[in-house]
Amino acid sequence: MEGITGLTHLLVTMFLAGIGGVIVIPAITDVTMAALCPGQDECSLAIYLTGFQHAMIGVGSVVTTPLIGNLSDRYGRKALITLPLTVSLIPQAILAYSRATKFFYAYYVVKTLAAIAGEGSFHCLALAYVADKVPVGKRASAFGILAGVGSASFVGGTLAARFLSPALTFQVASVFSMIALVYMRIFLKESLPMRQPLLKEVEEPCIQQCEDDMPQRTTGTFKKLPSMGDVICLLKCSPTFSQAGIVLLFNSLADGGLMAVLLYYLKARFQYNKNQFADLMMISGIGATLTQLFLMPILVPAVGEEKLLTTGLFVSCINIFMYSISWSAWVPYALAGFSVLGVLVRPTITSIASKQVGPNEQGMVQGCLSGITSVANIISPLIFSPLTALFLSEDAPFNFPGFSLMCLGLILMTAFFLSLMIRAPPPIVDDKVSSNRNRCTDTLV
Numbered sequence: 001m002e003g004i005t006g007l008t009h010l011l012v013t014m015f016l017a018g019i020g021g022v023i024v025i026p027a028i029t030d031v032t033m034a035a036l037c038p039g040q041d042e043c044s045l046a047i048y049l050t051g052f053q054h055a056m057i058g059v060g061s062v063v064t065t066p067l068i069g070n071l072s073d074r075y076g077r078k079a080l081i082t083l084p085l086t087v088s089l090i091p092q093a094i095l096a097y098s099r100a101t102k103f104f105y106a107y108y109v110v111k112t113l114a115a116i117a118g119e120g121s122f123h124c125l126a127l128a129y130v131a132d133k134v135p136v137g138k139r140a141s142a143f144g145i146l147a148g149v150g151s152a153s154f155v156g157g158t159l160a161a162r163f164l165s166p167a168l169t170f171q172v173a174s175v176f177s178m179i180a181l182v183y184m185r186i187f188l189k190e191s192l193p194m195r196q197p198l199l200k201e202v203e204e205p206c207i208q209q210c211e212d213d214m215p216q217r218t219t220g221t222f223k224k225l226p227s228m229g230d231v232i233c234l235l236k237c238s239p240t241f242s243q244a245g246i247v248l249l250f251n252s253l254a255d256g257g258l259m260a261v262l263l264y265y266l267k268a269r270f271q272y273n274k275n276q277f278a279d280l281m282m283i284s285g286i287g288a289t290l291t292q293l294f295l296m297p298i299l300v301p302a303v304g305e306e307k308l309l310t311t312g313l314f315v316s317c318i319n320i321f322m323y324s325i326s327w328s329a330w331v332p333y334a335l336a337g338f339s340v341l342g343v344l345v346r347p348t349i350t351s352i353a354s355k356q357v358g359p360n361e362q363g364m365v366q367g368c369l370s371g372i373t374s375v376a377n378i379i380s381p382l383i384f385s386p387l388t389a390l391f392l393s394e395d396a397p398f399n400f401p402g403f404s405l406m407c408l409g410l411i412l413m414t415a416f417f418l419s420l421m422i423r424a425p426p427p428i429v430d431d432k433v434s435s436n437r438n439r440c441t442d443t444l445v
Helices: 004-022 025-036 044-075 077-087 089-097 101-133 136-163 166-187 206-213 228-237 239-270 274-303 305-324 331-338 340-354 359-392 403-419 436-444
Strands: none
Touching: 004 077, 004 101, 004 136, 004 166, 025 044, 025 101, 025 136, 025 166, 025 239, 025 274, 044 077, 044 101, 044 239, 044 359, 077 089, 077 101, 077 166, 089 101, 089 166, 101 136, 101 340, 101 359, 136 166, 136 274, 136 340, 239 274, 239 305, 239 340, 239 359, 239 403, 274 305, 274 331, 274 340, 305 331, 305 340, 305 403, 340 359, 359 403
16 A cells, blocks of 8 residues: 555545536526526525435435446546546536526536536545555545545635636636546556455455355446445444444435535525625635644544544534524624534544455445435435425424524434444454454355
């Protein structure tokens, strides 16, 4: 393994692609409102369409992300990273050309299809690449650095969006995405974990053992798609992984709902515009960058990943509760700075899960985690988009505009209590196999 120094080109690619994706976020709410409900501060159609889009992306990602992650175990991370970076260019180019209503609908359809193919898979493949290159003992810090670079690109993208017009925003986003794709193809070294030789005395990884003992599946490309038996094998091999997956599910339910409704809530409640969205995102992004790049590498050895996970969930829970009762336009700005520890949740869950499997299963595991997130992205917008639209309308059952956010806070509270039960066993290092692997095989035989 090369260590953290071997991740330079991946981090540069992550930064460039992140700017290309983030720079459009502050503008897309205003663009959507202008295309669907011009001149209005509240638009139920925009909320419903956004929620439906997130749900459709989640449905597709449940299939595509585990498939892409598993294929990367066989054919290499770089080869599969090319797909999400390529498809992300197309919807940006549509709005770079025009933001008229008919072009917005074209963007809406293409963006949905492109996100199904690649939105979650790029992050999944980047995490698997890190697991290939970084030893187990440094993996949590490496995941934090990767997340920190993503947060840095978030800050850069929102800062650029603050000063760009909507037309120029999408043009600049397309340029950054193209540069990221070209840079990755030229400089990033391939990683082929399945072709790395294992010691003769090492047993086969858990999922490979299970596949040998199970009936032969359909031949062809789609046999690479993880079956239910693969997932059951993975869960039985590591109770810690299953606990982390459940916590991730509840956390993703809250994150997916927040992503679908928060900007529309702030638009209706305090009449926020593109610049205020950018300011808000930049404050939280700077805090996230500093926490992930500098604080997390110090905290992980000192307190452990499990305690960081529970702390991040608790802070996020309090943060959403405060959003739901915001009484003035300045409150979300204060909360954005308070939420810095919440960004520790995903890297710590990823690290805990990554350490429970062998080197040839990292793509599978990261794909399964992304699939769990995708399931949450199906459910959450379908519930919370209509709920938010209802409580922002004049027909609300009672006067509580932030009721849907309060419900999201309760979901995060559930994740917090579940995280208290995680007790991670010693990690599975590259030249050892845990005793759970034989139990997994014996159970499924």
